[in-house]
Amino acid sequence: MSNCNCCCSQESKYFEKLESILKNYEGKESDLIPILQDIQAAYGYLPEDVLNKMCEKTGMFQTQVMGVATFYSQFRLQPTGEHVIKICFGTACHVNGAEKVADALADELKVKFGGTTEDGKFTLETVACLGCCSLAPVIMIDEEAYGRLTPDSARNIIREYYATGRA
Amino acid sequence: MDKKYKVIVGLGSCGIAAGGLKVMEAIKAKLVAMGVAVVLDETGCMGMCYKEVLVEIINPDGKSYIYGNVTPDKVDQIFDAHIGQGQPVTEMVVQGSDISTNEDSFFAKQQRIVLQRCGKINPESLDEAIAMDAYKAIEKALKTMTPEQVAEEVLASGLRGRGGAGFPTGMKWKFAAASKGDKKYIICNADEGDPGAFMDRSVLEGDPHAVLEGMMIAGYAIGADEAYIYARAEYPIAIKRLKIAIKAAEERGFLGKNVMGTSFNFKIKIKEGAGAFVCGEETALISSIEGKRGMPKIRPPFPAQSGLFAKPTNINNVETYANVAYIILNGAASYNKYGTEKSKGTKVFALAGKIARGGLVEVPMGVSLKDVIYEIGGGTSSGKPFKAVQMGGPSGGCIPANLLDTIIDYDSVNKTGAIMGSGGMIVMDEDNCMVDIARYFLSFTQSESCGKCTFCKIGTNRMLEILTRLTKGEGREGDIELLEELADQIRRNALCGLGQTAPNPVLTTLKYFRHEYEAHIKDKKCPAKQCRPLIKYLILEDKCVGCTACSRVCPVKAISGAPKKAHTIDSSICTKCGACKEKCRFSAIVID
Numbered sequence: 001m002s003n004c005n006c007c008c009s010q011e012s013k014y015f016e017k018l019e020s021i022l023k024n025y026e027g028k029e030s031d032l033i034p035i036l037q038d039i040q041a042a043y044g045y046l047p048e049d050v051l052n053k054m055c056e057k058t059g060m061f062q063t064q065v066m067g068v069a070t071f072y073s074q075f076r077l078q079p080t081g082e083h084v085i086k087i088c089f090g091t092a093c094h095v096n097g098a099e100k101v102a103d104a105l106a107d108e109l110k111v112k113f114g115g116t117t118e119d120g121k122f123t124l125e126t127v128a129c130l131g132c133c134s135l136a137p138v139i140m141i142d143e144e145a146y147g148r149l150t151p152d153s154a155r156n157i158i159r160e161y162y163a164t165g166r167a
Numbered sequence: 168m169d170k171k172y173k174v175i176v177g178l179g180s181c182g183i184a185a186g187g188l189k190v191m192e193a194i195k196a197k198l199v200a201m202g203v204a205v206v207l208d209e210t211g212c213m214g215m216c217y218k219e220v221l222v223e224i225i226n227p228d229g230k231s232y233i234y235g236n237v238t239p240d241k242v243d244q245i246f247d248a249h250i251g252q253g254q255p256v257t258e259m260v261v262q263g264s265d266i267s268t269n270e271d272s273f274f275a276k277q278q279r280i281v282l283q284r285c286g287k288i289n290p291e292s293l294d295e296a297i298a299m300d301a302y303k304a305i306e307k308a309l310k311t312m313t314p315e316q317v318a319e320e321v322l323a324s325g326l327r328g329r330g331g332a333g334f335p336t337g338m339k340w341k342f343a344a345a346s347k348g349d350k351k352y353i354i355c356n357a358d359e360g361d362p363g364a365f366m367d368r369s370v371l372e373g374d375p376h377a378v379l380e381g382m383m384i385a386g387y388a389i390g391a392d393e394a395y396i397y398a399r400a401e402y403p404i405a406i407k408r409l410k411i412a413i414k415a416a417e418e419r420g421f422l423g424k425n426v427m428g429t430s431f432n433f434k435i436k437i438k439e440g441a442g443a444f445v446c447g448e449e450t451a452l453i454s455s456i457e458g459k460r461g462m463p464k465i466r467p468p469f470p471a472q473s474g475l476f477a478k479p480t481n482i483n484n485v486e487t488y489a490n491v492a493y494i495i496l497n498g499a500a501s502y503n504k505y506g507t508e509k510s511k512g513t514k515v516f517a518l519a520g521k522i523a524r525g526g527l528v529e530v531p532m533g534v535s536l537k538d539v540i541y542e543i544g545g546g547t548s549s550g551k552p553f554k555a556v557q558m559g560g561p562s563g564g565c566i567p568a569n570l571l572d573t574i575i576d577y578d579s580v581n582k583t584g585a586i587m588g589s590g591g592m593i594v595m596d597e598d599n600c601m602v603d604i605a606r607y608f609l610s611f612t613q614s615e616s617c618g619k620c621t622f623c624k625i626g627t628n629r630m631l632e633i634l635t636r637l638t639k640g641e642g643r644e645g646d647i648e649l650l651e652e653l654a655d656q657i658r659r660n661a662l663c664g665l666g667q668t669a670p671n672p673v674l675t676t677l678k679y680f681r682h683e684y685e686a687h688i689k690d691k692k693c694p695a696k697q698c699r700p701l702i703k704y705l706i707l708e709d710k711c712v713g714c715t716a717c718s719r720v721c722p723v724k725a726i727s728g729a730p731k732k733a734h735t736i737d738s739s740i741c742t743k744c745g746a747c748k749e750k751c752r753f754s755a756i757v758i759d
Contacts, residue, residue, distance in 0.1 A: 068459065091593045100744055133216070
């Protein structure tokens with residue numbers, strides 16, 4: 001690091017969160033998934049440089065870490081928008097018209113599933129089941145669930161977010 | 168002592184999603200404004216998800232009234248009348264001690280063993296659980312029974328694994344008990360991955376102690392001192408309540424070293440899953456706890472011989488463990504009096520889809536599907552004819568209307584081609600296309616296939632391709648036969664349960680709704696009028712009054728026409744989103 005031109009104090013600050021996460025673990029193989037979960041909770045996603053640093057510190061291999069990070073759907077390798085919309089594609093939602101709700105949202109936000117809007121406000125995702133089947137079809141924006149939706153009412157939720165300045 | 172009113176708000180995931188926390192806030196404010204002292208508490212799922220938000224008011228004399236569809240703006244009315252004047256608002260009560268309501272049949276055929284405390288206790292209060300017999304069974308086992316007697320009692324009860332496969336639980340325990348080893352593990356499979364299933368989540372959220380106690384009893388029976396609960400990360404409330412329950416049990420000496428003053432040691436840890444359906448398979452789940460990709464392994468060795476960290480391990484699911492304390496406390500005979508010859512006890516179902524009364528129900532084995540769907544569930548929510556019920560999620564199948572007399576036990580359900588599964592029951596009406604349902608499940612299993620074995624990895628892909636082209640109107644002669652051939656190969660050759668059962672949704676829909684497949688292929692029509700490439704939206708000239716409501720709601724401006732004149736839809740632009748049909752008040756828009 002003799003020719004380092006980065007701002008080292010900032011860099012160490014960036015990795016501070018990782019350091020404090022690793023303090024809670026011995027760094028065994030069985031700690032890998034909880035460590036990745038903690039990193040994602042702290043950074044919002046799994047940044048490559050943080051993963052590399054984690055490998056350095058624990059002695060885990062990058063291939064092993066990436067193998068696990070890409071296997072489980074919970075882990076993101078890209079940052080998300082300000083709000084994450086999860087569209088439930090569970091069976092109850094499916095038979096109650098989730099696809100139409102999903103298409104309406106994709107059209108309203110002009111974004112594909114898995115993508116983030118140009119203004120960085122929303123990430124649109126589909127999930128297997130949110131478990132509130134009696135409210136089908138359901139979406140969840142951040143931690144808040146919206147149930148018994150129609151394509152129309154789903155669009156209105158987004159418009160409401162923009163109109164009230166929440167997005 | 169002056170008795171007070173007790174007010175309980177249902178705060179399971181469903182209740183919270185329906186706005187339970189806002190109702191709770193409104194109640195708190197109202198109570199302050201009224202200046203009355205009542206006991207305000209919360210509970211887990213009460214079962215009637217279709218009436219969320221649910222609020223129970225228990226009078227000082229013990230009479231109880233459950234209010235349904237409570238919103239913050241109804242709180243004033245309910246509390247002024249019920250607590251202010253002592254007059255329950257009967258028209259809003261869905262269940263009451265001395266009132267009969269339209270909803271009473273929801274509970275009439277139910278028998279609650281697993282859910283006995285669910286919706287009755289505050290899941291975050293150990294004392295409330297103890298007041299309803301929690302931890303009495305483990306005490307009885309530790310102090311009056313040998314481990315062999317415990318396993319024998321569970322075997323005698325006839326309890327079979329509630330995760331879906333139905334292996335006798337007592338047998339499984341005996342295998343693990345017989346395995347030699349200085350260290351053994353108990354695992355609770357709480358990776359409830361079937362879309363449309365929420366039984367385990369509701370149990371964990373509503374009565375975590377029932378699961379912990381079942382695991383402890385299993386630990387005593389097989390000689391394990393350490394346990395893991397592998398829970399879906401998508402279940403934050405369940406995980407939070409489990410953590411609270413474990414901590415409370417530790418502080419009370421129920422978990423840890425020398426449980427209840429005996430020589431039995433037991434600790435329970437929670438492992439949060441990271442989102443992989445295949446981790447519901449036991450060997451994949453073990454790999455995941457070990458920090459690896461959750462890929463299944465060839466059995467044998469079975470986990471009972473070599474499981475977690477290569478030690479003998481017993482794995483059961485949430486509902487299975489939640490049955491155990493009842494069996495030990497009351498004896499096998501009081502459990503196996505419920506059920507059929509080969510399926511004993513009760514089963515919890517998550518009733519959802521196009522059902523009038525969706526929710527969490529527990530019935531004795533042996534009742535018919537018709538009982539559950541019509542008596543308890545109240546039939547279809549749309550009022551349209553019932554078409555099929557899907558049981559067993561992606562591993563299960565669709566049971567048609569003419570088989571609704573099928574009774575609920577492992578063997579009878581298996582005979583239909585579906586499986587008991589973990590308890591998801593999704594009701595469909597005539598508007599649901601069976602080819603589309605098959606495609607839906609295959610797209611799920613295909614994307615969740617771990618990729619280890621070829622039959623599952625490639626086979627499910629090929630099946631999905633065929634089903635997708637059928638729903639697009641591009642089906643070819645011979646597609647049905649090809650689907651059947653692929654299904655047969657995958658079923659026989661896939662490595663794990665995920666692959667072996669993946670063809671079931673296709674096979675059952677082919678068996679009972681073959682004509683729908685044929686219509687998609689030969690006539691390029693979707694009889695249920697659901698597959699969008701095969702349908703067209705039309706405006707009936709004689710019914711259209713030209714109100715322009717449809718053209719205003721159309722997101723792609725496909726509808727044109729002068730006000731007060733009949734409109735037309737340009738099908739080259741129309742995306743078939745259905746918004747116009749929903750908006751039309753004159754039934755002038757039809758699907759061809």
